[in-house]
Amino acid sequence: MKYEVILPAAGSGKRMGAGENKLFLKLNGIPILIHTLNVFQEDQDCSGIWLAAKPEEQDDIRSLLDEYGITKVKSIETGGDERQHSVQACVKVVEGTDIVLVHDAARPFIHKEVISRLADEADRSGAAVAGVRAKDTMKLVEDGVIQETVNRENLWIIQTPQAFKSSVLKEAEERAEADGFLGTDEAMLVERLGHPVTIVESTYDNIKMTTVDDLIFGEAIIKSRQEEN
Ligand SMILES: Nc1ccn([C@@H]2O[C@H](COP(=O)(O)OP(=O)(O)OP(=O)(O)O)[C@@H](O)[C@H]2O)c(=O)n1
Numbered sequence: 377m378k379y380e381v382i383l384p385a386a387g388s389g390k391r392m393g394a395g396e397n398k399l400f401l402k403l404n405g406i407p408i409l410i411h412t413l414n415v416f417q418e419d420q421d422c423s424g425i426w427l428a429a430k431p432e433e434q435d436d437i438r439s440l441l442d443e444y445g446i447t448k449v450k451s452i453e454t455g456g457d458e459r460q461h462s463v464q465a466c467v468k469v470v471e472g473t474d475i476v477l478v479h480d481a482a483r484p485f486i487h488k489e490v491i492s493r494l495a496d497e498a499d500r501s502g503a504a505v506a507g508v509r510a511k512d513t514m515k516l517v518e519d520g521v522i523q524e525t526v527n528r529e530n531l532w533i534i535q536t537p538q539a540f541k542s543s544v545l546k547e548a549e550e551r552a553e554a555d556g557f558l559g560t561d562e563a564m565l566v567e568r569l570g571h572p573v574t575i576v577e578s579t580y581d582n583i584k585m586t587t588v589d590d591l592i593f594g595e596a597i598i599k600s601r602q603e604e605n
């Protein structure tokens with residue numbers, strides 16, 4: 377199933393504490409942003425990439441695209457203060473296919489096979505997100521005190537990509553903007569329309585590079601994949 381992908385890349389990486397956008401940090405000598413872009417550059421089903429980036433970082437990103445031979449980027453839009461605003465900037469202009477994926481530029485290890493299942497499922501149901509089952513015992517805590525142990529059978533940890541029919545994503549973003557609603561992922565915006573969102577089982581190594589520990593995990597994932605090949 378052919379798709380376009382939106383990659384929000386306009387974050388600050390505060391929790392990484394590197395003093396710069398974490399997407400420029402290198403794993404195995406290559407910037408995190410390029411690892412993520414390479415996944416979609418190499419996927420035959422991806423017909424175009426729409427990036428959101430800070431204005432002052434766009435020239436550096438264009439240089440990286442040239443250096444690493446990334447040719448599928450159709451547009452670099454100006455990101456906003458919140459992730460949702462960055463995604464919104466791209467949703468307003470994305471065109472090309474009926475299926476649109478949104479994927480954190482900070483998740484460089486997504487598998488092609490998961491992307492493919494997400495695009496197929498979005499084509500069938502209109503909205504599908506990647507997720508993994510909660511593995512640990514889960515508790516609801518208030519003011520440092522456990523309120524209850526939550527049945528983890530029904531708990532999923534949600535990742536990106538999140539895949540949508542273009543019309544569903546555009547309506548969800550428009551309604552959120554009009555209502556001043558801010559969510560932490562696109563599924564939340566679609567859920568509030570009353571539209572069902574399906575889960576596609578992903579992998580635990582599709583981590584978001586968020587804190588310094590993730591750089592160590594990231595290097596280990598790359599090493600283990602190199603050993604597999
Ligand atoms: N205003 C924002 C905030 C985030 N993002 C992007 O959304 C993805 C997930 O966000 P997160 O991991 O929270 O990144 P940061 O905002 O950079 O991190 P932090 O919250 O630690 O500052 C990243 O690819 C990030 O670049 C974005 O495009 N625009």
Ligand SMILES: C[C@](O)(CO)[C@H](O)COP(=O)(O)O
Binds near residue numbers: 534535536562584
């Ligand atoms: C969209 C997301 O990756 C799903 O897990 C996540 O919500 C984004 O992370 P953030 O740290 O809340 O920006």
